[in-house]
Amino acid sequence: ANVNSNRKDGKSLLPGVKNIIVVASGKGGVGKSTVAANLALALSEGGAKVGLMDADIYGPSVPIMFGVRGHRPMMTNVDGKGMIVPLEKHGIKLMSIGLLIDEKQAVVWRGPMASSALKQFITDVHWGELDYLVIDMPPGTGDIHLTLVQTVPVTGAVIVTTPQDVALADAKKGIAMFDGPQINVPIIGLVENMSYFTPAELPNNKYYIFGKDGGKRLAEDLEIPFLGQIPIVQSIREGGDEGVPAMLGGEDATKLAFMGFASTAA
């Protein structure tokens, strides 16, 4: 496919959006959504207008992470066309399949349906003027990734992994996909999440539960930027579950880490 000509079309689809950053992982459960949400908040803290699109159609987590479960977006009329207005929470414009369908309704769509739902997040959502649209991708490599890069001009990809071998192997595949000729999206860098754990009563100890420096080494091997490590911190998990991501309610060290990623990504 001629990605470039598609990208030109894409440009006209989101004319008010200056940068599109995808956050991806090879494997599920490594903290991709957590990084996407906190990256969006860190960019917003820096003064940018930011949107967060939850493209994880099969496992949407934005409604829980932003505390907007059960909320329904409004519709508006733009040049005679009905458009969905993104929900706004913590200063971020949000869209997720979880805001449009009943939570108990498991998403069992086939690939093409999921891809077309995602296209509607681009064509039928009134994103307006944004400095950054952060996209929380589904884990892995597949149809949805291809659809997305062929629909909109993606600025770059942030890859999230844990230091564990299985996660690294999958991260490598993800990087190869974005880097490869079919997609050809620049890699902004790799984030190593859940790097170690430090118990409160042993503040000088680091326990490398998922192995040590795996993500860092992978970034070095592949010659892509390494954005840094995030430890396992209880408040990150709690913030995600309670609708107040770590950037807003967490510890200073965590906030600094996310601010650091945001300044590199920007």
Ligand code: ADP
């Ligand atoms: P993914 O999007 O890769 O599936 P999530 O971001 O949903 O992963 O994270 C999976 C779970 O792990 C969530 O409950 C989240 O709050 C938690 N989590 C993610 N990163 C951390 C971390 N650094 N410390 C503690 N918990 C984390």
